[in-house]
Amino acid sequence: MIEVYVKRGLNGWASFEFFVRKLPEKRNFLVAAGLEQVMMYLEGLRFGIEELSYLKEIGFSQDLLDYLAKFSFVGDVWAMPEGTIFFANEPILRVEAPLPQAQLVETRIINILHFQILIASKAIRVTLAARGKPLLDFGLRRSHEASAGLLASRACYIGGFSGTATVEAGRAYGIPVTGTMAHSFVLAHGSEEAAFRSFIDMHPQKAILLIDTFDTLKCARLVTRLYHEYLKKGIRIKGVRIDSGDLFELSRRVRKIFDQEGCNELLIFVSGGLDETKINNLVASGAPIDGFGVGTLVDTSADAPFLDCAYKMVEYERAPRMKYSTGKKTLPYRKQVFRCFDRKGLFESDVITTMDENIPSAKPLLVRVMKRGKRIYQDNLREIRKRTICSQQKLPPGLRDINNRVEYHPEIRGRLNRIFSNQPFSDNCPES
């Protein structure tokens, strides 16, 4: 396509918007994430000799190669800051650039935004379920390859997690890193006692001991003995982790053993196949659990492993563009999303308009983040995490309910409403 655009001089200014068509069944809202990586991608996009010679080899023309050899993104980008809550059909990001540029970056932009939105939106549900108890990301091993593992840690942190066990994600993004021990650590030592002593000696004040390798309750008693022994030396074992079995029953029994043996300050962490539903049940049932390690089901967003999202042309040379494909109609024009709050500052509604309309006293969510190829917007991961937590807290309880579906549809107003007044919007339009 780029080859055609370049050859035909189809170089007019085009606007493409990224949005999610329809939310998965178990998502009442989504969380914007991935903008930092999109900006880094756009600023850094170049074509090297290896890439160009491969393209030549598979038959692309010299015109295209010349174009790519001097490629440097010159467009504008508008976006919702990461951590912003959003809904179906709201543009999260818009690229305004010469057509070949705006088209070339389509797949990678979707690839970046889709994944981090997916994981941040799953993670916030886990955060809601945990009701303040700390959550750690354990998911690297079953993430879909390397970059997914790292960016899942980032997206989980945006969605309210406390930290990650992925050390490289700590280095790359400044996320707090926390580790634990594996069953093989116990097996290598030959006995739980030997393994625990090794670990405590190395991490005197932060040892979390894995107690389910053989017999969880027997091991909990061993931990109480070690607790008192080390306490005499001024060393406080921090707690234990249970990674299998009935976590409700085991946590209660282990807590009882600890309390009976005067180890009230020992904490109990659990892991193993956890998601928001299981955590919600554990917390609701009053299981004496102090924190959760969460991996596979969140880092793969297992109940909804993809979003129905798109990056669609909405204007070409300032004229509106839309497609009519069955079930996939798009809203034309460059758009703005306004968020309206009530007097208490709580979420009231979202309104989608064209860019040149305005909703007084409402907050425009899309801001310009790149201008003529240069980023003019900086954000900070801790701020982004706060933004998620704050904007989620402003939502009505129904939207924050992780167990029940609430479909919220932003209002389409002004010129867009006139266009769509007689044509059902894709979201409401059954596929024929």
Next chain:
Amino acid sequence: MIEVYVKRGLNGWASFEFFVRKLPEKRNFLVAAGLEQVMMYLEGLRFGIEELSYLKEIGFSQDLLDYLAKFSFVGDVWAMPEGTIFFANEPILRVEAPLPQAQLVETRIINILHFQILIASKAIRVTLAARGKPLLDFGLRRSHEASAGLLASRACYIGGFSGTATVEAGRAYGIPVTGTMAHSFVLAHGSEEAAFRSFIDMHPQKAILLIDTFDTLKCARLVTRLYHEYLKKGIRIKGVRIDSGDLFELSRRVRKIFDQEGCNELLIFVSGGLDETKINNLVASGAPIDGFGVGTLVDTSADAPFLDCAYKMVEYERAPRMKYSTGKKTLPYRKQVFRCFDRKGLFESDVITTMDENIPSAKPLLVRVMKRGKRIYQDNLREIRKRTICSQQKLPPGLRDINNRVEYHPEIRGRLNRIFSNQPFSDNCPES
């Protein structure tokens, strides 16, 4: 953990095996994949100044930093060649190395193998459904970030796909690359006719035209007119793509229009939310479709987005090791998997034994691929793809049935059988 091992001198030779505990409900077998990336990782694993200074910053000891600064993997690796069919509880790969080394690589090895096995095992099902019709990978955009997109193309190719639309996967792995046009290409031209003429001029002999931007049937008639016009100039339009709507109905109507208008050689490709079930139904119902573009549902393995897999210590200093965690018991000892064939060369059974046992006339599936840190095994992606297709063809029809579950359990024989004769194996043992 590594810090403890290094400080305590727990440096004995350890063996860890990677296996899948239980197959997802809709998988009767899995396909080994990812070995090439594991070997590259192990050969290349080093720690640079940036990594070491970060580890120092977050509190790791000088002993660990010194150990990592001179890290170079010195172990042996045994593995099933990529493209080998395998079943639950069969080791796919074994690392034999000094304990800190074998432990350090755990997470990344799982991360690499898990993902490619997941996708290759999904892709082979799509290949079975398509019954010889070509399949193209369109999945980069909704893959979980960048490396997932590239390696999904590789895994789809291993699982029998013909090619990919991800150009970088073509460059990186030599997979055949095929492109198509997007709806925005049509929108940018203002009309389908202008867009198609542009595209045909650029790709005279391989133009596949996207016909569902506005009205699929009307557009099919436009294509017949262009077909005859260009044919007079010696240019043969290759075919069309339909990306939305009822693909069965539309493909039949479009085929009818093409045949009525003397365009019998025009091919019909379809895409849009396809997986093995939908493709199976389309092929079974006789829809006149010549090839499929498959993306999201395969590249995220959406019906089973993760595998219950593990990398577990099975020996330490030549002594067996096993854990007893509820529902997660492991088989001790370094193991071999033997595949037994009948007289016609068809699959008969798999037998798991310890490494020092033998099953005469059966084929040992694990081969040594790295020796003392150096790879001693080379493979080739085309050979791997053939291996998948051939080994799948040797399976009994029941195991190849994509619509019905058949649970095949390899036989555990010899010393392992004696160990487990009175203890139910994890797979059969209900979680308490």
